[in-house]
Amino acid sequence: xxxxALLLAIVATAxxxxxxxxxxxxxxxxxxxxxxxxxxxxxxxxSLRDLDGKTHTNADIEGKVVLLNFWATWCGPCKIEMPWFVxxxxxxxxxxxxxxAVSLDEDGWDPVREFAEKMEFNFPVLLxxxxxxxxxxxxxxxxxxxxxNQAGKIVFTHQGLVAxxxxxxxxxxxxxxxxxxxx
Amino acid sequence: MPRHRSSxxxxxxxxxxxxxxxxxxxxxxxxxxxxxxxxxxxIRITGPGQLRVPxxxxxxxxxxxNSDKPNDPYLIPTRLSWPDVVPLRVxxxxxxxxxxxxxxxxxxPLSVYSSRVEIMTTFLVESIPxxxxxxxxxxxFQACNDKACLPPKTLPVRVPVRR
Numbered sequence: 001x002x003x004x005a006l007l008l009a010i011v012a013t014a015x016x017x018x019x020x021x022x023x024x025x026x027x028x029x030x031x032x033x034x035x036x037x038x039x040x041x042x043x044x045x046x047s048l049r050d051l052d053g054k055t056h057t058n059a060d061i062e063g064k065v066v067l068l069n070f071w072a073t074w075c076g077p078c079k080i081e082m083p084w085f086v087x088x089x090x091x092x093x094x095x096x097x098x099x100x101a102v103s104l105d106e107d108g109w110d111p112v113r114e115f116a117e118k119m120e121f122n123f124p125v126l127l128x129x130x131x132x133x134x135x136x137x138x139x140x141x142x143x144x145x146x147x148x149n150q151a152g153k154i155v156f157t158h159q160g161l162v163a164x165x166x167x168x169x170x171x172x173x174x175x176x177x178x179x180x181x182x183x
Numbered sequence: 184m185p186r187h188r189s190s191x192x193x194x195x196x197x198x199x200x201x202x203x204x205x206x207x208x209x210x211x212x213x214x215x216x217x218x219x220x221x222x223x224x225x226i227r228i229t230g231p232g233q234l235r236v237p238x239x240x241x242x243x244x245x246x247x248x249n250s251d252k253p254n255d256p257y258l259i260p261t262r263l264s265w266p267d268v269v270p271l272r273v274x275x276x277x278x279x280x281x282x283x284x285x286x287x288x289x290x291x292p293l294s295v296y297s298s299r300v301e302i303m304t305t306f307l308v309e310s311i312p313x314x315x316x317x318x319x320x321x322x323x324f325q326a327c328n329d330k331a332c333l334p335p336k337t338l339p340v341r342v343p344v345r346r
Contacts, residue, residue: 073257074325075332076288106335111257140215141331160331161288 031156031173040153043068043146044135048102048126051113056100056124058152065097065174066148067167070128072104073111075142077161082119084164088171089123095175096150099123104133104142149174217246217326217333225343226318231308233274236342238263240300240322247295248324250281254294259325259335263302268318271306278302286329318342 034040043066047057067088071078085099101123103112109127116125133139136146147156147170156170221239228234242248249258265273279301283292304320320340326333 072332072334074259074335076258076286076293076327077330077332080288104334115257141333143331 031170032177035149035155035173035177037155040149040155043148043152043154046132046135048128048132050124050126051109051116054124056126061098061100061148062152063096063150065092065095065150065171066146067097067099067171068146068148069099069101070104070133070136070139070142070144071101072142073115074105078143080161081143081145081164082121084167086120086122088167092171092175097171097175100126102126102128102132104128104139147171147174149177215333216336216338217243217328218248218322218324218336218338219243220322220338220340223340223342225345227345228308228311228315230311234271234306234308236304236306236318238302238304238320238322238340238342240296240302240324242297242300242326244298246326246328247282247284247293247297248300248326250294250296251278252281252294254291255289258293259323261296261300261325262323263304263320263340264323265304265306265318265320268306268320270310270312271308271318274305274307276302276304288329312344315344317344 043058043061045058047055049055067085069078069081069085071082082101085101088097089099101121103125105112105127112125112127128139136144141159143158143161145158145162145167146154147158147167149155155174158166219241221241223236223238226234226236240248248261251261253260261278263276263278265276279296281294281296284295284297285292306318318341320342321337322340323335323337325335
């Protein structure tokens with residue numbers, strides 16, 4: 001019986017992978033329930049410079065909902081999401097939200113700066129490296145996007161391109177949790 | 184059965200099934216590579232002149248790698264290089280024609296390779312090397328599927344030199 005269940009699980013997982021659904025550890029469940037999960041991991045310590053030379057650390061995002069996106073200029077699917085993130089920053093900034101975009105370009109600032117100017121980013125663009133990638137558990141797929149709550153816990157993780165509405169729902173859930181708690 | 188063994192078995196089974204179905208995999212867990220170099224049967228250097236050496240790359244189903252001339256300046260081109268093959272000289276590295284494929288994430292068709300790619304290198308042999316066990320090169324590529332990309336990767340290329 002157990003073997004049959006295991007086989008079914010394998011086939012279901014493989015089918016989901018074949019359909020391009022996974023692997024996305026925190027997807028598929030109830031976003032509101034995920035937001036309350038005490039097992040959500042904390043965001044690692046980071047200290048990264050942005051395009052203007054300003055250093056960003058964990059202290060800068062305390063109490064905020066953060067969409068932390070790992071991307072690169074050579075990553076086509078990443079570029080689809082960027083205009084969405086510009087929208088999110090505009091729409092949610094005043095509610096305690098920010099996007100942080102960490103580029104993993106190996107060639108440094110030149111391509112990133114040019115791309116950021118072209119896309120008119122309205123959020124901090126940071127330059128990461130292997131150490132940052134390792135600190136976050138090894139970023140091996142781009143885009144990888146983490147949605148972090150006000151307590152610095154990683155509530156949602158996405159590897160690969162997902163729907164804009166998925167991000168919006170998750171951001172809204174986390175912002176609403178904070179609004180409810182402060183009543 | 185111990186729990187860790189079950190997990191490993193499950194992971195291997197998922198990997199095998201996913202490979203069959205051409206699905207993306209949890210790369211960090213499996214040391215995943217979207218492209219692999221077929222082992223070369225080797226070459227025999229018989230005398231001065233030209234020596235043609237094909238290198239065959241297999242690109243995993245569902246993935247593509249950029250061609251040697253991607254039509255977007257941000258994309259990373261595929262490169263086969265032979266930095267140290269003295270006393271041979273690299274005369275040319277010929278890449279096959281690329282496919283032009285339109286993906287949902289791109290405004291215009293991209294110049295890519297998928298499936299099987301054969302890159303032909305022509306070496307110029309001026310003198311027969313006395314003690315050369317293999318030709319060593321490197322293959323650099325960057326792979327994506329229609330939803331995600333993997334970081335650029337460099338694989339070693341080895342071609343045995345037979346006597």
